[in-house]
Amino acid sequence: MPLTQATEADLLAMQAQLGRPMRDVLAIAARCVCGKPLVVQTKPRLASGEPFPTFYYLTHPALTAALSTLEGAGFMATLQDRLAGEPELQAEYLKAHQDYLAERDQILPVVELEGISAGGMPTRVKCLHALAAHALAKGHGVNPIGDIALAEIGFDPKACLCKAVISS
Numbered sequence: 001m002p003l004t005q006a007t008e009a010d011l012l013a014m015q016a017q018l019g020r021p022m023r024d025v026l027a028i029a030a031r032c033v034c035g036k037p038l039v040v041q042t043k044p045r046l047a048s049g050e051p052f053p054t055f056y057y058l059t060h061p062a063l064t065a066a067l068s069t070l071e072g073a074g075f076m077a078t079l080q081d082r083l084a085g086e087p088e089l090q091a092e093y094l095k096a097h098q099d100y101l102a103e104r105d106q107i108l109p110v111v112e113l114e115g116i117s118a119g120g121m122p123t124r125v126k127c128l129h130a131l132a133a134h135a136l137a138k139g140h141g142v143n144p145i146g147d148i149a150l151a152e153i154g155f156d157p158k159a160c161l162c163k164a165v166i167s168s
């Protein structure tokens, strides 16, 4: 999905999604079909001075919850095993890692974050939220593990995820 400017309404929507005020926002990297933010792009170094590796952060509670359930069910170990056995997947995952670093460095290289991307890339599967956020931001075919996780939870880019959250 293309990056879009974070409006005041987006900042408030994300504050409601995450339960905390938003800081150091660069842009919205993916949106629900209804327009609500799904993924926020955050500055690699926060205004506080702290390095922040998670360039793409998942904000939507429905996706966060679904991925947490998947993690709780042991799906990360399944993906780790697949990664170990599939050289092609390994190569794609490494490329996703390199793309992530290149994009973040283009905004601002942070010496403490050199070689550190997110979610366990390039060889581990440690956070499906970070990997799915990258996959949503870049579109299908960039982060293979994020793509698999989104498929596993039945993510449908044409369906609004917001209503389920409100009614649950």
Ligand SMILES: [Zn+2]
Residues within 6 Å of the ligand: 032, 033, 034, 035, 036, 160, 161, 162, 163
């Ligand atoms: Zn929605």
